[in-house]
Amino acid sequence: MSRAEQPPADESYYQAHQKVYPREVKGRFTTLRTTAVWVLLGLFYGLPWLRWDDRQAILFDLPARKFHLLGLTLWPQDFIFLAWLLVIAALSLFFFTAVGGRLWCGYACPQTVWTEVFIWMERFTEGDRAKRMKLDAAPWSGNKLMRKAAKQVLWIVFSLWTGFTFVGFFTPIDVLAEKVLTLSLGSWETFWVLFYGFATYGNAGFLREQVCKYMCPYARFQSAMFDRDTLIITYEADRGEPRGGRRKGTDPRAAGLGDCTDCTMCVQVCPTGIDIRNGLQYECIACAACIDACDSVMDKMGYPRGLVRYDTQNALDHKQTRVLRPRVIVYGVLLLALCIGFVVALAMRQPIGLDVLHDRNTLYRTLETGEIENVYLLKLINKDSVPRRLIVTVTSEHDDSGQYRLDPAIPTFTVPAGEVFNAAVRVRKNAWDDSAETSEHHEKHEHDERSDEAGVSELRFEVRAEDDPSLRASAESRFFAPRR
Amino acid sequence: MSHNSSPDSNNGAQQGELGPRGRLAITVAWCSFLSASVATLVFFAFVDPAPIVAALQPTGALPGRTALYSLGFFFFWIVSAVSAGLTASLLCTPPPARKS
Numbered sequence: 001m002s003r004a005e006q007p008p009a010d011e012s013y014y015q016a017h018q019k020v021y022p023r024e025v026k027g028r029f030t031t032l033r034t035t036a037v038w039v040l041l042g043l044f045y046g047l048p049w050l051r052w053d054d055r056q057a058i059l060f061d062l063p064a065r066k067f068h069l070l071g072l073t074l075w076p077q078d079f080i081f082l083a084w085l086l087v088i089a090a091l092s093l094f095f096f097t098a099v100g101g102r103l104w105c106g107y108a109c110p111q112t113v114w115t116e117v118f119i120w121m122e123r124f125t126e127g128d129r130a131k132r133m134k135l136d137a138a139p140w141s142g143n144k145l146m147r148k149a150a151k152q153v154l155w156i157v158f159s160l161w162t163g164f165t166f167v168g169f170f171t172p173i174d175v176l177a178e179k180v181l182t183l184s185l186g187s188w189e190t191f192w193v194l195f196y197g198f199a200t201y202g203n204a205g206f207l208r209e210q211v212c213k214y215m216c217p218y219a220r221f222q223s224a225m226f227d228r229d230t231l232i233i234t235y236e237a238d239r240g241e242p243r244g245g246r247r248k249g250t251d252p253r254a255a256g257l258g259d260c261t262d263c264t265m266c267v268q269v270c271p272t273g274i275d276i277r278n279g280l281q282y283e284c285i286a287c288a289a290c291i292d293a294c295d296s297v298m299d300k301m302g303y304p305r306g307l308v309r310y311d312t313q314n315a316l317d318h319k320q321t322r323v324l325r326p327r328v329i330v331y332g333v334l335l336l337a338l339c340i341g342f343v344v345a346l347a348m349r350q351p352i353g354l355d356v357l358h359d360r361n362t363l364y365r366t367l368e369t370g371e372i373e374n375v376y377l378l379k380l381i382n383k384d385s386v387p388r389r390l391i392v393t394v395t396s397e398h399d400d401s402g403q404y405r406l407d408p409a410i411p412t413f414t415v416p417a418g419e420v421f422n423a424a425v426r427v428r429k430n431a432w433d434d435s436a437e438t439s440e441h442h443e444k445h446e447h448d449e450r451s452d453e454a455g456v457s458e459l460r461f462e463v464r465a466e467d468d469p470s471l472r473a474s475a476e477s478r479f480f481a482p483r484r
Numbered sequence: 485m486s487h488n489s490s491p492d493s494n495n496g497a498q499q500g501e502l503g504p505r506g507r508l509a510i511t512v513a514w515c516s517f518l519s520a521s522v523a524t525l526v527f528f529a530f531v532d533p534a535p536i537v538a539a540l541q542p543t544g545a546l547p548g549r550t551a552l553y554s555l556g557f558f559f560f561w562i563v564s565a566v567s568a569g570l571t572a573s574l575l576c577t578p579p580p581a582r583k584s
Contacts, residue, residue, distance in 0.1 A: 062549060062550060062553055063548060063549045063550055065532060065549070076529050076530070076532070079526075079529040079530065082525075082529070083526075170550075171550075186550075188548075188550045188551055188554050189550075191554070192554070207502075207510065210502060210507070210510070211510075211514075214502075214507045214510065214511055215510055215511050215514040215515070216514075217515065217518070
């Protein structure tokens with residue numbers, strides 16, 4: 001009946017948005033989603049407070065250009081790991097979407113999670129669905145003002161706390177908390193707390209399901225990962241139709257009815273305001289609230305559960321559902337390979353690094369002894385959690401005789417844990433040494449074979465840990481000498 | 485409960501209601517926000533802005549990395565939003581009527 005009474009479709013491309021008042025629901029999937037909310041938000045609000053040794057366990061220290069993840073410290077040089085992790089995340093999304101449909105939307109998406117909490121606060125201050133609708137329709141009164149104001153206060157405080165926590169992932173949160181308490185927050189920190197707080201308020205309090213319907217790119221392209229074997233929220237029309245009200249105890253078949261009592265519970269609980277009985281719709285975020293709602297009605301009526309349920313299109317068409325299919329196998333194998341590769345690469349990551357810069361002011365210097373000297377600035381990077389003594393050596397690729405000498409002879413530097421140490425080293429060689437590899441392949445090709453002009457030589461700097469020679473890194477630079 | 489209470493027949497709400505322009509605006513803002521986040525991440529992973537700014541401005545107070553990252557992010561956001569906004573507005577304008 002509700003279908004027949006719906007107004008004719010609007011001519012306009014845009015349907016006027018109508019506020020959705022999701023009804024409270026209880027059941028298996030709601031419990032699962034509530035658990036997910038507690039776990040995910042617990043992680044979000046709790047993680048910045050976790051300590052690891054003497055520092056915050058999870059800290060994306062942007063000012064210092066270092067990411068701390070538990071015992072691991074990632075440097076800009078490790079960007080590949082971050083990119084790799086993002087690819088793994090994207091592929092996981094593809095994999096789980098192909099198998100389980102919009103599991104991400106229903107249980108894990110921050111939009112879902114924060115909206116859920118905002119609705120809890122709304123329910124706490126304004127009452128259940130019917131009360132909220134009545135309150136919105138009623139003229140302004142002291143009661144309405146009180147309830148609305150209380151809701152706004154809760155929302156704003158929670159949003160600000162969210163913004164504060166967000167910034168706490170980038171700035172040590174204990175320092176941040178101290179600054180907030182002493183009102184000495186920096187201008188950019190204040191800005192980002194307010195910005196993220198505002199975004200939370202806007203997305204979870206104000207926009208809600210409109211984010212999923214109009215703004216979310218994933219909601220649009222997730223259908224590309226779907227096939228007829230993907231889990232979706234389904235309404236079994238064969239069993240439910242024709243829908244209609246009936247007294248409890250009536251035999252639906254005798255009354256010419258299907259199992260759907262047309263109680264519209266599935267519509268009332270829907271956070272995006274759709275009717276799942278119209279079939280799969282892109283607005284459906286697969287939160288399974290309608291399954292819980294329908295199951296509870298089926299229980300009351302004494303009908304079997306599952307009129308609305310997780311199932312595949314194939315099952316609905318009475319065909320075989322295949323879990324293992326090319327799409328799933330390809331996503332799965334790729335995902336597994338990337339995960340294994342990531343772990344292996346991370347385990348093999350060299351904790352020391354080296355950058356070499358030739359002195360910018362002087363190309364070379366001729367010493368009184370006749371030696372030619374070049375000066376280099378070394379950046380010794382110790383990504384490890386312990387200090388390291390690092391030994392520097394230098395070689396030329398065409399020379400094993402050791403004509404390039406370092407000064408000091410064996411430069412050794414102690415680099416504190418997680419720091420970059422800048423060190424200047426001098427490299428000398430004898431002038432006019434005929435055995436010297438001298439070539440100017442960059443400029444004069446005709447002299448390539450037997451260059452009589454001194455020029456540029458490639459040098460290779462290597463650094464290794466004194467106590468563990470397997471820890472090593474190298475970098476290339478050039479040695480300049482005067483022309484003859 | 486009568487069918488009138490179904491969400492389909494709630495008579496529009498005072499709150500949370502966006503018209504077509506509003507929807508377009510939030511879509512442009514959100515999608516360019518996502519692009520800008522990725523651009524900021526990739527750009528500043530490879531480029532450390534502090535020494536560049538120090539070289540360009542050898543005297544005077546230098547802004548911290550947080551400020552530079554933030555400004556970089558907003559630069560990317562504005563650029564993406566302009567592009568997305570123009571695309572959206574061009575797509576929304578109906579094509580010229582064909583002469584029959």
